[in-house]
Amino acid sequence: MANGQSTTPPSAAGVVSSLASAADAARQAYMAALAANPGADLSQLYAKEMAAAAAWSDAENKALNSDPAVAAAKANLDSATQVIRNELGTIKNVSTWLNLLDNLVNLATTVGSFFV
Amino acid sequence: MSIQGRIFAISALAIAVAGCSSATLTEGTSLAKAGQTAASQMEQNATVSANLLNTLKEAVAFDDGYNEQVGNPASRTFLVNISAIQNRLAQYAQMLESLSASYSALGDLASYDASGTFNTSISTLSSDANKFLKSVGSGVQIPQDVGGAIKEIGGFAIGSIQASQVEEASEKIETVLKQVIPILKDSKTRELLVLNAQEVTAQINQAAVTAYATGAYSYDSVLDQIGAPLGLKSNSGSDAIVAKNTKLKAGLLNVEIELTNEQATSAGASYDKSVAALEALIPLHESLNNGVPLNFGTLTTIVGELQNAATSLQPTKGK
Numbered sequence: 001m002a003n004g005q006s007t008t009p010p011s012a013a014g015v016v017s018s019l020a021s022a023a024d025a026a027r028q029a030y031m032a033a034l035a036a037n038p039g040a041d042l043s044q045l046y047a048k049e050m051a052a053a054a055a056w057s058d059a060e061n062k063a064l065n066s067d068p069a070v071a072a073a074k075a076n077l078d079s080a081t082q083v084i085r086n087e088l089g090t091i092k093n094v095s096t097w098l099n100l101l102d103n104l105v106n107l108a109t110t111v112g113s114f115f116v
Numbered sequence: 117m118s119i120q121g122r123i124f125a126i127s128a129l130a131i132a133v134a135g136c137s138s139a140t141l142t143e144g145t146s147l148a149k150a151g152q153t154a155a156s157q158m159e160q161n162a163t164v165s166a167n168l169l170n171t172l173k174e175a176v177a178f179d180d181g182y183n184e185q186v187g188n189p190a191s192r193t194f195l196v197n198i199s200a201i202q203n204r205l206a207q208y209a210q211m212l213e214s215l216s217a218s219y220s221a222l223g224d225l226a227s228y229d230a231s232g233t234f235n236t237s238i239s240t241l242s243s244d245a246n247k248f249l250k251s252v253g254s255g256v257q258i259p260q261d262v263g264g265a266i267k268e269i270g271g272f273a274i275g276s277i278q279a280s281q282v283e284e285a286s287e288k289i290e291t292v293l294k295q296v297i298p299i300l301k302d303s304k305t306r307e308l309l310v311l312n313a314q315e316v317t318a319q320i321n322q323a324a325v326t327a328y329a330t331g332a333y334s335y336d337s338v339l340d341q342i343g344a345p346l347g348l349k350s351n352s353g354s355d356a357i358v359a360k361n362t363k364l365k366a367g368l369l370n371v372e373i374e375l376t377n378e379q380a381t382s383a384g385a386s387y388d389k390s391v392a393a394l395e396a397l398i399p400l401h402e403s404l405n406n407g408v409p410l411n412f413g414t415l416t417t418i419v420g421e422l423q424n425a426a427t428s429l430q431p432t433k434g435k
Binding site for chain 2: 011016020023024027028031042057061
């Protein structure tokens with residue numbers, strides 16, 4: 001507990017919830033970019049959004065592998081999700097969104113890899 | 117005791133039993149009606165969700181095409197996974213339909229000798245509940261005797277036989293509810309059914325919002341919604357004004373995005389209300405079996421809220 005993080009491994013439902021939250025944040029980022037840039041090419045952003053949705057839905061249909069590393073991976077994903085939620089009203093630039101979603105999808109993929 | 121005294125005592129007992137039986141049958145009829153209404157409304161909400169899943173495929177196809185991502189593997193994975201979840205939703209709806217049928221049969225049982233109808237209904241409910249429990253990965257199973265026929269009980273009055281059967285039938289339904297509710301409240305089951313509904317709703321609406329952002333739809337319905345508190349209405353020139361005004365267009369688009377998020381939240385609320393409705397049925401069954409008057413207040417409130425949730429989950433009609 002020295003680093004302030006709980007040593008209790010997260011439940012499967014909790015990890016799935018993190019992935020769902022990340023997918024939702026990715027979708028909202030796409031919508032925010034759409035609202036700020038009507039008519040712009042958002043295809044790469046959309047690809048990231050669907051990758052996050054796929055990572056979440058994959059986990060829904062699998063079981064969580066018991067691995068202590070999942071806690072840290074989940075914490076990193078939750079943190080990246082929160083960054084996106086905090087920026088929904090401010091970021092207008094598509095490439096900035098793309099960088100954030102790229103990071104989010106990488107973290108979601110890592111978390112998803114704990115499901116077998 | 118004299119013969120007259122015995123006859124009087126037996127008559128008094130018969131009248132008392134008949135009174136109790138009559139109360140049980142009346143309360144049984146009321147419980148059956150309330151249970152059927154609640155289960156039907158829950159089923160409707162679950163069916164709305166299942167229908168939304170079908171619309172999802174079209175929405176993702178649109179989004180893929182619009183974003184030049186036709187054949188995107190992530191979209192395909194997403195849809196395949198969602199189809200698997202859809203099967204579980206279908207089992208959930210099927211179980212609710214069987215629950216509604218069992219309550220209907222309970223009502224029949226309180227009116228006439230409908231034990232055959234009830235036995236068929238409870239057997240189907242037991243089977244459908246087991247299928248649902250299996251579909252969400254639960255190891256819980258409905259006890260085998262619940263799906264069995266209600267006992268033929270002897271008695272000196274038809275009313276008391278019927279009342280006993282109604283009580284036994286009520287206990288059987290209550291047993292199913294008590295087995296299923298904890299699984300429905302389990303976080304994993306909730307994640308599966310609720311998050312799915314929320315994500316699906318949001319994804320469906322994204323296609324509409326994307327098309328809306330291009331100006332493909334009339335802006336009138338959203339303008340009218342915003343203007344309603346002041347009685348303001350759009351006119352034939354409104355769309356042209358919005359199309360030329362970037363700020364106005366962005367404002368209206370943001371309203372649509374907010375509506376999307378609200379609908380997604382409603383999908384979750386609908387599930388929670390359904391579980392609450394099932395829970396509200398338990399004390400009613402207990403009251404019936406204990407001969408206590410039934411209080412339908414809580415259940416009636418929840419069913420009303422479920423009706424509102426179902427309405428908000430229906431796709432809104434635009435121009």
